[in-house]
Amino acid sequence: MIDPDDMSRLAQYSHRLAVMAGKTFIQEGEPANDFFIVTSGHVKIFALMPDGRRQITGFAQSGDFLGLASGATYGFSAEALGPLALCRFSRTGLNILKREFPDIEHRLMEEASRELVQAQKRMLLLGRKTARERLASFLLEQHHRSPTREIVINLPMSRTGIADYLGLTIETVSRTLNALQREKLIAITQVTQITLLNLPALETLARGG
Amino acid sequence: MIDPDDMSRLAQYSHRLAVMAGKTFIQEGEPANDFFIVTSGHVKIFALMPDGRRQITGFAQSGDFLGLASGATYGFSAEALGPLALCRFSRTGLNILKREFPDIEHRLMEEASRELVQAQKRMLLLGRKTARERLASFLLEQHHRSPTREIVINLPMSRTGIADYLGLTIETVSRTLNALQREKLIAITQVTQITLLNLPALETLARGG
DNA sequence: TCACCGCTTTGACATGGATCAAGGCGGTGC
DNA sequence: GCACCGCCTTGATCCATGTCAAAGCGGTGA
Incomplete structure (x- = not known):
């Protein structure tokens, strides 16, 4: 979703991050300070209820964004399904980036659109x-x-x-x-x-x- | 969600549109040529199954965007709950606008984020x-x-x-x-x-x- | 005033999927 | 080879919600 050329420019503003298999690296409700791009591996995105009921809302893999669905705090949890590599951006860094590379906002927007379409299909599936x-x-x-x-x-x-x-x-x-x-x-x-x-x-x- | 100042500038690129109560003015599956902003009234957003099962995925009211969750075709249907007023933008017009007023993309992005958070909550609700x-x-x-x-x-x-x-x-x-x-x-x-x-x-x- | 109409409530019953409880089966380590 | 362990399957039963049916009930128009 991000081309390699941009990827390297983005890298200046980001930290690479490795996550062990099975680790929950985003916890629902925590301050959404970071934004991620998956560079390798697979991620399970889910919400939990206090008694353990779990709803997986989606998956993310190499090239996908992670953190679009966030206000002040994360609205979901995320777990590495296997060994995982990520780029992490601070929110503020991301905002600087958006100014510097307006294309980024387009890409985010496209991905958000895709996710929203997907989400509506899943609501129909889950509800009906x-x-x-x-x-x-x-x-x-x-x-x-x-x-x-x-x-x-x-x-x-x-x-x-x-x-x-x-x-x-x-x-x-x-x-x-x-x-x-x-x-x-x-x-x-x-x-x-x-x-x-x-x-x-x-x-x-x-x-x- | 859109301030009145921008609203008037946006108006140059848009057509005002009135919809009768009860009218379904977006049909799932049709080419997503237009994008809307609700200026007054309330909209029901839903998906249908061939046998009539219906899942309402959300509502929109004055100030809300309509059409973020679209690829080439609309991924949902939309019906006016009462008399309704809209601004309609062609997709291509919207793209021109994005270039001219980069802020618009920010706003769209914010709204998309909010909708995604909302969608995940609803998946948990509907699934569990x-x-x-x-x-x-x-x-x-x-x-x-x-x-x-x-x-x-x-x-x-x-x-x-x-x-x-x-x-x-x-x-x-x-x-x-x-x-x-x-x-x-x-x-x-x-x-x-x-x-x-x-x-x-x-x-x-x-x-x- | 009354009949009608759409929406809501209530009741009786049916059922899809959940829950509870054994097994089965394949992989791993000893 | 064998015991163990995690996951999957299968069976029996339960129950939340759906389905079907019949009243309420409030609003509207004649």
């Missing part, structure tokens, strides 16, 4: 779709992520991750995937690898009829 | 909260909207609106409100007017314990 529809939507989302539109998809997360992403329990995820397999819409080749056997049917299901 | 928690969150949101923090709140929408906003049915909304009344957390003074009797308890409930 059934478990089957959620799983179908999820599988197709993974499918579309692949540049070659592979019908064999490798799930980038565990059942717990899927459940927290879709607003379900792990049991429902497991049962629903098996139901889709019984109906020959998918084949579960390995625990984290699924083959999409009937794309049109999955698409119809995902959009709800 | 119970009906009671959703209603408590909703009532407090209305409460916070009032500049004077009135504990008597006037619901700006019907039961159907609340249900579609919270991902519930109208029956559940009705029953849950009555349950909260029985427990003396609220008093339903009129159908669309509710008094918050126990703010701390509502806040605890809304955040889930």
